[in-house]
Amino acid sequence: MDTQHPSAPPRAQSRLAADNHPNRRLHTGGGLIHENTRHTERFVVIGNHLTQHPELSLLAIGLGCHIQSLPRGARVDIKSLTARFQEGATRIAAGLRELETHGYLRRERERVSSGRIVTRTISCNQPGSRRPTAGHAPARSARPGHGTAPVPATAPVSAAEFAPAIAPVPGAEPVAAPAKRQAARKKSLPEVPQPACPAPLLLRQAADLLAALHRHDPRLLLSTCDTAHLAPGVAAWLEREVSPAAVRHALTAHLPDAPLCRPAALLAHRLAAQLPPPPPFRAQASPSSAARHPLRNCDGCDRAFRSPAPGRCHDCRTPVAA
Known part of the structure; x- marks a missing residue:
């Protein structure tokens, strides 16, 4: 019992040693090799359903990961994200709409105590899960292989429902319906x-x-x-x-020789x-000032003539006057 064995290790070797870590094993073929170190602070858990989403663009995936890593109360509007990243406002807005379409973002309007209406941005790390209600714990999604029934998915979130909630940025073209675009044009x-x-x-x-x-x-x-x-x-x-x-x-x-843009x-x-002036004023033809007398028969020649009173016509009166 008191015999010493100098060749035995003084204590059990840790499995996390660099040479024995399973992720550090050498691979004979090509491909990706992970060199992972366990995080103990300043980290966030993000599901592969976001990082490996088959329909989201790389910009939307990056925005989703960045938003999920931010603390509560951080600003995630287009203006703040444009100041943080090199992408323009149009690309940032398109990425946010992708996340809203697939349920990773949700916008809700609330009235604060001062009476103003503010927009709350809700980041969903597990789209389709039930929203927690007052007095109930949030539901956990079922892990495959554990025999637990999956949580039923909620209705998909429409991007058009929350599109107006995104604050417009100067210089960015807003997304509008064709009828609105024609009216604006x-x-x-x-x-x-x-x-x-x-x-x-x-x-x-x-x-x-x-x-x-x-x-x-x-x-x-x-x-x-x-x-x-x-x-x-x-x-x-x-x-x-x-x-x-x-x-x-x-x-x-x-017309100018250059192409006409508009x-x-x-x-x-x-x-x-170049609007011409109105046409000149034309007075309506007024009726003749001479009264229209009735027809009468001349007392001398029996011809008809117009006169206010019976008598002789003009031809018959002229010789008499002469």
Whole structure:
């Protein structure tokens, strides 16, 4: 019992030793080799369903991992993320919409004690899990192979529902519906003159004139929205007794040789800047000042003539007066 064995190790070797760590084993083939060290502080657990998501872009995956690593109360709006990373506001907004579409982000509006309405950003590290209610512990997702029934998934989160909650950034183009984009485009065009009497026939003639401008210059091919915006201006010209040929010449003459980026804006400017004056005032023909007397028979020649009283006609009175 008191015999010593100098060749025996003084204590059991730890499995975490560098030479015995299973992740440090040498591989004969190519591929990835992990060299992992256990974290004891400043770390976060992120599921592979996010980091290896088959549909999310690399930008969205990176944003999701960054947001899940932030502390509670950190700002994750587009302006703050654009100041933190080199990507622009448009790409950051697209990545956030991807995360919202797949349930990793959720936006909720709440009214604070001061009465203001603020937007809360909720980061979901496990999309589809039940939201915890008051007095109940959060439900845990089932791990495969343990015989536990999985937690039923909630309804998918729509990106359009929370798209307006993202704060717009100066210089970034907002994502809008086609109808809203057309309305914004129409509002951005210069104002055109309006006719005093917008008759349907006059507006139709103006729209036909605008639709035929591309025959004189292919660059003046207008859309339906642009034609509807410019038609009242052309009608105002036609209302001022300007012929369609003169209106067409005013819109198509002396165009620049450079490509026209916005032909509708150029036409709107010409319609407003070169608007001719109203036609001269024409007084209506007033009735004759002479009274229209009834017909009477002349006492001398029995011819009919107009006179306020019976008597002789002009021819019969002249010799008598002479």
